[in-house]
Amino acid sequence: MNVFDEELVVDELMARARAAQAKFEAGGSQARYDRAAQAAAWAIMEPGRNRDLAELAVRSTGLGNVADKITKNHRKTLGLMRDIRNAQTFGIVSDDPETGITTIMRPIGVIGAVVPSTNPAATPANNIINALKGGNAIILSPSPKGVACCERLLDYIHAEFDKIGEDHALVQMIPPPGGKAKTQRLLETADLAIVTGSQDNVRRAYSSGTPAIGVGAGNVTVIIDETADLSEAAEKIAASKTFDNATSCSSENALVVVDEIYDAFLGALEAHGGAIVEKADAGAIVSKLWVDGHLNREVIGRDADVLVKALGLAGSVAADTCFIAIETAGIGPEHPLSGEKLSRVVAVYRARDFAHAEALAREILEHQGAGHSLGIHTSDTQRPVDLARRMPTCRVIVNQAHCFATGGAFDNGLPFSLSMGCGSWGGNSIDDNLHWRHFVQRARVVRQISPREPSVEEIFGDYWNEAGK
Incomplete structure (x- = not known):
């Protein structure tokens, strides 16, 4: 044709x-x-x-x-x-x-x-x-x-x-x-x-x-700070990361963890089905996750057992592993773990403190996923507001399983949707769901009404008092 x-x-x-x-x-x-x-x-x-x-x-x-x-x-x-x-x-x-x-x-x-x-x-x-x-x-x-x-x-x-x-x-x-x-x-x-x-x-x-x-493109980054309930955060991340085998654009792709609770949080991830791959072993995983520069179709959206086998981890991780958490540091085109993975794989970054965590999250979003959404697990009520004021994101998801929350949930106020606008940061015409x-x-x-024309003095009086005419 x-x-x-x-x-x-x-x-x-x-x-x-x-x-x-x-x-x-x-x-x-x-x-x-x-x-x-x-x-x-x-x-x-x-x-x-x-x-x-x-x-x-x-x-x-x-x-x-x-x-x-x-x-x-x-x-x-x-x-x-x-x-x-x-x-x-x-x-x-x-x-x-x-x-x-x-x-x-x-x-x-x-x-x-x-x-x-x-x-x-x-x-x-x-x-x-x-x-x-x-x-x-x-x-x-x-x-x-x-x-x-x-x-x-x-x-x-x-x-x-x-x-x-x-x-x-x-x-x-x-x-x-x-x-x-x-x-x-x-x-x-x-x-x-x-x-x-x-x-x-x-x-x-x-x-x-x-x-x-x-x-816009999803590449959800989530900050876990030193005030977070670590077990609860890990449980929610595990549930979200594994839902529908991570096919959602709202699935967590990078976890940025403050140093003070880093080791404890990795333990919490393991307790909820995560297998931790140390930074030194990340290269072997990357080579299997990406083939000729493209995500391996044998792992995209697949069950945990298929993923574990395809990544060469069978026998080296727990039999009940639900997802893979890979320690990493690099961000950008030369570091594919910093991008969307569409699989039960999440990158983990270690931040010196909250300010460093925010900087890492910004760098990840600017590499991929700007405008879409950012998550934070915290007990601090001000930090989410500060992130919404400073970060290139249309949504800051607080203490929630990101995949379930971003597209609307029965326990938050976002509209139910499967399409998230990313505003100017993501090159989109809308910034909401x-x-x-x-x-x-x-x-x-449009009907005619009585005129409502103000005087020039009404409009500029305060300005003239401050700055002069």
Whole structure:
């Protein structure tokens, strides 16, 4: 198939989506949008279908594990539905006599969403639900490994649509085989492009000429200071680092530990399933973790026993090892352990004190992961605030399992999402978690009101008193 034919395939999808969205909006109501979002959510949350999607995701991508994907599909979707339950996305949302402005919420149109293989059901479901909640249609471009799971998800959604009389064309995907030409055409012709995953795709979205929301690279760094509850911190890090075999962009990749509690903390990591690899032995691990400059596909997103064997550690670490913690010092392109590892491997840095820990964390984030998030385990209430004021990050996660907290949790206030905006530090147009508000736009009726023009003296009086005219 030549490029013209590939573009024609996308154009036909887009025409169907536009027709369906126009009818969806013309006959829209808050109840209808909510019902469509519920249909998509139940398509993935129904226990039998959830398990089927989780099993298919692991089987087709080779990433993660079934139990954790079931948990992720359920909790991420349930949390999203909680977040959007009372959100008004249709009709008049405000009518202010003082300003004379009436604000009406409107759909954006057709969303083009590029989704990764790491979460081939949860991420597209999240985008679909948000799109429908706002009265939009959506077309997905899954990664090659995620195609089968995305197809199955859409089958389930369309089955739910049949129950409520909605048009299948509201939720479509680029049919296999995909490819850059089709994805590029989708980015160029959609009303809004949303990209999670490949930074190459993010850059292409921003340069496509379409309004775009892309999210930055993850490389989570977590500081453990001398005031932390070490056992609790280690337990949370272990749970987060091993969840879905570390496929999440919010999985801890570097631990920066203050010298005063360094040895005690390594002991706590061991008590919670971590195997410590000393700095002198790190080179042998690196050579197996990266092959020809690329992460070894035999270890990405794999179970602990597969990882241990692939890294040549079988017999030298405890049989119940859940993750590998490698002592290291270097940061930057020549030190791959300082970057994202997408596996049950975490780098450990020793800091002289908290100031040094902050400096190391900054250097790691500036190498990779700027804007995404930073974690800290501490009893000091001021340090997290200071980090948020000084560090290149949009989120400072305090005393939490990072993977569970960054994308929203039932015990913190962040919106449930699988896509984290990284602000200017990460080259993104948003600095918060992707959520329903990004899928709608507002129209305003502007009426004339009594003039509110101030005098020049009212505006500049204080300044003149201080600085003179």
